[in-house]
Amino acid sequence: MSIRPPIRTLRSADFEPLPQHSAAPLLVRPSRSYWQDAWIRLKANRRALISLYIVIAMLLFAVVGPLVWRVDPAAQDVDQISVGPGADRRAFVIGPWETWDGETVDAAFTAQQDENQGLRLAAAPVTQGVRLMWPEIPGAVTYRLYRSHFAAVDVTALGIPIADFAEGARRAYEDRLDLQARQYFYSVTGFDREGQRLEDFLTLEVEVQRVITLAEIASKQLPVDVESLQPGDLVMLAAHPLGTDYLGRDMLARLMAGARVSLFIGLLAPLLFVGFGVIYGATAGFIGGRVDQYMMRFADFVVALPFLLFMILFQVVFGIGPGESGIVPMMIALVLLSWPSTARLVRGQILQIREEAYISAARLLGGSHFYLIFRHMIPNTLGVILVTLTFAVPSAIFTEAFLSFIGMGVAPPTASWGSMSNEALKTMLTHPHELFFPALMISITVLAFNLLGDGLRDALDARMRGRD
Amino acid sequence: MWKYVLKRLLQGVITVWFIATATFIAMHNVPGDPLSGERATNEVIRANLEARYGLDRPILEQYFIYLGNMLRGDFGMSFTQQNREVNDIIREHFPVSATLGILAITFAALGGILWGALTSLYRNRLPDYIIMFVVILCISVPSFVFAALGQLALVNLNALFGTSILPVAGWGTVSHMILPALVLGLGTMAYLTRLMRSSMLEVMNADYVRTAKAKGLTPARIFTHHQLRNAVLPVVTVLGPAIAAITTGGFVVELVFAIPGLGRYFVQAVQQLDYTVIMGTTVFYGAFLVFMVILVDIVYGWIDPRVRLK
Numbered sequence: 016m017s018i019r020p021p022i023r024t025l026r027s028a029d030f031e032p033l034p035q036h037s038a039a040p041l042l043v044r045p046s047r048s049y050w051q052d053a054w055i056r057l058k059a060n061r062r063a064l065i066s067l068y069i070v071i072a073m074l075l076f077a078v079v080g081p082l083v084w085r086v087d088p089a090a091q092d093v094d095q096i097s098v099g100p101g102a103d104r105r106a107f108v109i110g111p112w113e114t115w116d117g118e119t120v121d122a123a124f125t126a127q128q129d130e131n132q133g134l135r136l137a138a139a140p141v142t143q144g145v146r147l148m149w150p151e152i153p154g155a156v157t158y159r160l161y162r163s164h165f166a167a168v169d170v171t172a173l174g175i176p177i178a179d180f181a182e183g184a185r186r187a188y189e190d191r192l193d194l195q196a197r198q199y200f201y202s203v204t205g206f207d208r209e210g211q212r213l214e215d216f217l218t219l220e221v222e223v224q225r226v227i228t229l230a231e232i233a234s235k236q237l238p239v240d241v242e243s244l245q246p247g248d249l250v251m252l253a254a255h256p257l258g259t260d261y262l263g264r265d266m267l268a269r270l271m272a273g274a275r276v277s278l279f280i281g282l283l284a285p286l287l288f289v290g291f292g293v294i295y296g297a298t299a300g301f302i303g304g305r306v307d308q309y310m311m312r313f314a315d316f317v318v319a320l321p322f323l324l325f326m327i328l329f330q331v332v333f334g335i336g337p338g339e340s341g342i343v344p345m346m347i348a349l350v351l352l353s354w355p356s357t358a359r360l361v362r363g364q365i366l367q368i369r370e371e372a373y374i375s376a377a378r379l380l381g382g383s384h385f386y387l388i389f390r391h392m393i394p395n396t397l398g399v400i401l402v403t404l405t406f407a408v409p410s411a412i413f414t415e416a417f418l419s420f421i422g423m424g425v426a427p428p429t430a431s432w433g434s435m436s437n438e439a440l441k442t443m444l445t446h447p448h449e450l451f452f453p454a455l456m457i458s459i460t461v462l463a464f465n466l467l468g469d470g471l472r473d474a475l476d477a478r479m480r481g482r483d
Numbered sequence: 484m485w486k487y488v489l490k491r492l493l494q495g496v497i498t499v500w501f502i503a504t505a506t507f508i509a510m511h512n513v514p515g516d517p518l519s520g521e522r523a524t525n526e527v528i529r530a531n532l533e534a535r536y537g538l539d540r541p542i543l544e545q546y547f548i549y550l551g552n553m554l555r556g557d558f559g560m561s562f563t564q565q566n567r568e569v570n571d572i573i574r575e576h577f578p579v580s581a582t583l584g585i586l587a588i589t590f591a592a593l594g595g596i597l598w599g600a601l602t603s604l605y606r607n608r609l610p611d612y613i614i615m616f617v618v619i620l621c622i623s624v625p626s627f628v629f630a631a632l633g634q635l636a637l638v639n640l641n642a643l644f645g646t647s648i649l650p651v652a653g654w655g656t657v658s659h660m661i662l663p664a665l666v667l668g669l670g671t672m673a674y675l676t677r678l679m680r681s682s683m684l685e686v687m688n689a690d691y692v693r694t695a696k697a698k699g700l701t702p703a704r705i706f707t708h709h710q711l712r713n714a715v716l717p718v719v720t721v722l723g724p725a726i727a728a729i730t731t732g733g734f735v736v737e738l739v740f741a742i743p744g745l746g747r748y749f750v751q752a753v754q755q756l757d758y759t760v761i762m763g764t765t766v767f768y769g770a771f772l773v774f775m776v777i778l779v780d781i782v783y784g785w786i787d788p789r790v791r792l793k
Contacts, residue, residue, distance in 0.1 A: 319498040323731035334514040420627045454628040462623035
């Protein structure tokens with residue numbers, strides 16, 4: 016006898032959903048897009064984030080800077096030539112300056128001097144003029160006056176001769192040659208009847224004081240009330256926070272103007288050539304076959320052109336006309352020569368993507384070629400393109416600086432960081448700040464873009480992550 | 484192997500032809516013409532001068548004459564310096580640039596390999612951080628700044644010791660070459676250090692390194708015979724472009740250190756619009772660089788058979 020279980024009749028209650036259990040904790044991350052993910056990764060990279068801030072700061076410096084610091088970068092301040100940052104800019108007000116007759120002596124001033132001193136001052140030395148006089152040197156018939164920045168220790172090294180005095184001429188001279196508020200050493204030597212230089216020389220250390228006449232104050236439009244000023248008052252000359260260059264132009268204003276030029280070239284040129292390279296490479300990769308081969312062969316030839324040589328050559332070909340800054344020829348040359356590397360890269364990417372299943376799917380659904388390229392292929396290479404773009408910026412800035420430095424870049428008076436460095440090279444030993452600031456700007460910008468590029472590559476390109 | 488060499492050489496010849504043609508087209512589109520300077524004031528004089536330089540012929544004929552001359556290695560006469568052949572200029576000034584370039588590339592390659600290997604050994608420790616910081620700095624500072632700074636430092640050093648340790652500028656003796664070569668090679672060295680470091684890190688954990696360890700080789704032997712040899716390969720590949728970068732980077736160094744090299748001459752010729760010198764030096768430099776790259780490729784193909792078989 017078999018025991019059969021009773022057949023259970025199913026009731027409708029059996030089909031009721033079970034009561035909701037307290038489900039297992041939900042282990043699903045919020046869905047993030049590729050770009051959100053990349054942004055989070057980039058934010059975690061402190062080096063890249065700081066670089067990003069620096070890049071933004073540089074852009075603000077170039078764009079907003081000239082609106083805040085309203086000084087004409089081409090205006091010359093002849094009272095302050097090659098002054099360093101934070102230099103003394105006080106000037107004493109004096110009345111109109113008259114040429115010296117060689118005899119009148121400021122008795123109040125000369126009383127302070129030693130009577131027996133050889134070379135003497137006839138009045139307080141000021142930037143308007145230094146009045147010198149000296150006694151007869153035994154055996155001397157004619158005299159020569161020198162000026163130097165260094166103390167005279169030997170008769171053969173007295174500095175630059177500034178005046179010769181014939182026999183019987185008055186032994187007095189007013190030096191008005193480009194005087195700056197600084198220390199000078201004047202020396203005078205005598206020559207005998209045969210024209211032989213005597214061994215003896217007289218020398219004098221002079222600390223020149225900066226003065227400004229009332230007429231000059233009026234013409235310079237300094238922010239002071241000219242009417243109320245008296246001779247002997249102190250006025251402040253125009254401020255130059257970072258000093259001036261060898262022509263007395265404001266460094267800060269020129270750095271800002273230079274930032275505009277350098278960043279304009281550094282950003283726009285890569286945008287143009289990367290854009291062209293993307294289209295070229297995408298076309299070649301998409302069409303493939305013989306066309307691809309010919310297109311890439313041509314790109315190989317362009318790569319083989321010696322870059323800087325042809326940059327210089329194209330600069331000449333596209334010519335800098337009078338009144339032009341030379342920015343446009345440089346852009347054209349950069350774009351003509353730089354596109355192939357992007358084109359190669361994008362082509363390689365497209366060749367890979369072409370075989371992906373989603374492209375086949377899109378093709379089956381009837382997507383046009385245009386749609387496939389612009390909706391699927393280029394967006395999927397965008398990460399790589401963005402990284403290329405970031406690394407193209409420093410190299411474009413370098414190229415601009417290089418060309419301007421060898422004198423083949425932007426034409427003066429247009430300021431760029433490279434041309435400023437070029438001009439500063441001549442005065443590097445005496446006024447290093449003129450080279451320091453533009454060089455610093457180039458270096459910081461290039462550094463920031465390089466580090467940002469590293470960060471972007473880590474954030475965007477999964478395969479390259481962790482490499483240097 | 485020979486097939487590979489032949490193929491690369493043929494590519495090189497076509498590339499040089501492309502460079503020559505591009506130069507020809509570019510120079511023909513320069514605003515003005517070689518005679519617009521001083522002498523050709525009169526129509527007759529102008530016609531005579533054009534006939535002398537062959538500028539009255541049709542452009543295609545000029546092009547073929549130009550190509551023929553290039554093939555025979557005749558770059559013509561200078562326009563601004565009378566009776567001076569472009570060949571003479573190249574012969575006189577190129578050895579200077581080449582010496583400087585060879586010194587710089589040697590320094591850059593040796594330094595790059597050394598520093599790169601060193602940083603990879605000390606990965607994520609203090610020496611690595613210090614060297615990589617210096618490397619990033621060297622990549623970000625333009626070469627003319629290094630040239631200027633080097634010169635400035637030398638001036639101060641010489642003043643400090645009271646004698647001339649190294650000359651500040653000029654050319655002639657070995658001591659003249661040291662500082663310019665260092666400055667010229669610095670950027671490339673930094674770049675190669677980075678490359679060497681990442682390629683070393685990749686090799687570090689390769690299977691053959693593990694096998695070598697398992698065999699019981701000493702770490703030193705693994706480093707020199709297994710890691711270094713394999714890691715150097717990518718460095719060799721970029722030597723070609725690095726030579727190009729160093730050669731053209733030489734313009735700045737030659738300018739700053741007053742070295743009578745071909746680069747400085749080229750810049751000067753461009754400023755004076757000396758047509759034949761510009762064309763001659765461009766094609767010469769171009770050919771030189773192309774064949775240097777090919778040479779590096781062939782050497783690479785010889786070292787690493789995978790390349791030539793591909």
